[in-house]
Amino acid sequence: MKCQKCKDSIATIHLTEIIDGQRSEMHLCQACAQNEGVAVKSQIPLSELLNSLLAAEADEPSVPEIKDTLDACPYCGMTWEKFKKRALLGCPNDYNVFADELDGIIKRAHSGHVAHIGKVPTHAGDGIKKQIAMLNLKKHLADALKREDYETAAKIRDEMNNIGF
């Protein structure tokens, strides 16, 4: 469907207005909708969010350049090009194969965070559990230091030593 205003771009914003029971519909492209003052940014589907993150990736100079011919995942055959199109990975191993490329995307999607500090499956080994407990303590330590709560900070340091890395 073409945009009703510019009659050129594809209409992606569909508005329905009902005034006194009279229903009217408007179909606009993103640019025209913004010109009309219609709020559209509030409904960004996750796939679009990911695409915008991928697009940002390309412009970011600090991110190492991504080779066009990255190897495919030996398990599932996923390639970086294919991922960029579908925004879905093929198997858990892709997180290893494309670790460097995904790094920037993951940071941007998760407010700069890079490591998990939440729930750990019981089947996970002791090493993993310790590692995540450490990350949690580190976060608590930073929080305690930020609010100048040195007593708590000292306790957290003790706990970190006890975990025994």
Next chain:
Amino acid sequence: MELRKISEHIGKWFSGSGPMSDIVISSRIRLARNIAGYEFVSNCSQESQAIILEKLKEVLMGLDLSQKVSYICVDKAGQLDKDFLVERHLISRLHAQSKALRGVVIAADEMFTAMINEEDHLRIQVLMPGLQLFQCWEQLNRIDDIIEQHIEYAFDSRLGYLTACPTNIGTGIRVSVMLHLPALKITGHLEKFFNAARDMNLAVRGLFGEGTEAVGDFFQISNQTTLGVKEEDIVKKFSDVIIPEIVGYEKLAREQLFEKKKNMINDKIYRAMGILSNAQMISSSEAMFLLSHLRLGVNLKKIDNLSIDKINELFLLTQPAHLQLNSGGPLSQDDRDELRAKIIRNCLNQN
């Protein structure tokens, strides 16, 4: 599970009860999980999909939830049944449309559902009426623990639970609260609320409506960051800060409307009542729009003899798939609009 048996009433989570239920419709938490050693659904062979489906179905159907649990095979379900499940928030639109071998496990009270082979192998969710996120998390976490005794999840020490889309890794948690915000809409403050939510990395979506339009002033607010945060901290932030703050703004907007624009708000409420109790044909979006004003009227104690419960029921039972399922089969748009008007009229004129 016979869908006809549940289609004539509303799910417990939509019952209009629970804390802050005048503004908070429901609380929902879902977890995304995948089985270790398999490809993600969209990249998975049919054979693997079938194995995953069987494995998860067996574990989920064996859960002791102190109530009956049913399984619906979504890939074999008819279009109307799938639309119905989406309208009722029991499956996602993606789950209804996907091509994978897939199904959904639903608890009798509809407060727990598990989608198998949606975007991830498993998406479990707990839904409750009002603001009850801590309770949702407690239950969901317990169910997740039980499933995990039987299934090895794909998990990485650095990235946490691994998901098909990198936007869900870490905890795989999505905390969503559905809110009814008619006064913020009428006073034109919704944009501010959206901006504030965006700044906090939250997603806001309109609910109900047949396409992308947000009708009925229902909005769903959910977290986007799933990595580097603890599940409990997200739940706590939503319960203690984010939602009470939005509820506070909506209440303030309601008070202001009541004080400064009494006639305007009364007009909206009684006009809604007038049209809804007399209309002979009504579209889904017009009904949503007017029912929203009526709901506000009940909350502001402007309308007697009508409960929030009843209005919530009208919202759900007049959705297209509900109408058709309850009338026994597919209906044309005109027939739907006629039936919808009749159901609403009957309900309102009873009182």
